[in-house]
Amino acid sequence: MEMVEVGGKNKNVESCSTAMGIGNKFSDLKKSFNFALRSLLASCSNQDFNEAFSTFTNTETELLHRLFLQVITSLHQNIEEEFDSICLRTQVGAALDAVEEVIEERELDPLFSDRSNIMDVAEDLCAAKKNEIQRLTQMVQLGEENSQMLRSRLQLLREGKQVLSGASEAVEKQFRSMNLSFGANISNK
Template sequence: MEETTQFSAPGSRHLNFKKSFKLAVRSLLTACLKEDFCKAFPQFTPMEHERLYGLFIQVIMSLHENIEDEFESLCRETQVGHTLDTVEQLVEGQNLDPLFSDKTNVGQVKHDLSASKKNEILFMESLLDKTKSQSDHARSRIELLSKKMQDNPCTAEKLRMG
């Protein structure tokens, strides 16, 4: 696969990202109708309304440009285009790969996970049983040795000295 550079044409995901942003900005900064604008300032004369509305339009246009320029700058700095192009290449590669399955059988995954956990529980129970058996064996051996020491004081004295 050919690696994209910053200077190559942007992919569809990158273009869609830019278009979505521009649409969102335009909808936020859409100029209101002149009549609505004038109603907001009833104390001004028609000539003042014209000048003020013209200034308002210039401010809105300047805001549009500044926001879009800042957006483009951030996209370049963070390499959004390169990242989205890489994602697009990976998705295309997966779509072309006949061995890649995008349909995960949730039931099978659930069954496999459940079986794995049951096996883990059984293993832990067997370890617990084995440890308990070893503990019981050690306890009985200690009791037996303790009884021998009580029954034969000479053996106890030899063990203490030895």
């Protein structure tokens, strides 16, 4: 059993937590809280205190330091009692025990890790399939865009061929007409 000095009084942390029906996790929480509280409230050393009141006489500084220690001790007790009261009211110990029990059950269940692995695999597979669908959709869209571009080019070529065909016929007629005129001019001479 560990004895923890709190605010000048000794309290048995383990007997307190057993009386409340609380497990190791709450006991650890309470010890950590007390350690942090003690560190915060005892952060002013005697030397720091003397430097803060350097204009006072040694006797006055010593009396002020005693008063300071009494206030800190009282404050520590009040804060710890309030912490205990809140923990009892909100049933922190019971909640931590329940969490600890669930963790132990999961550790003892050989199928639990397999179930989570199966769920991970299923999620990964689902994500991979979604990515594949997106990739294929993008490929189809690119194919459709290329197809549309080819249709547009083909249409332009057809229109150009018709223009060229009409121009070709016009040039051919002009050429025949020139040949006939030329032939007629030669035969007239």
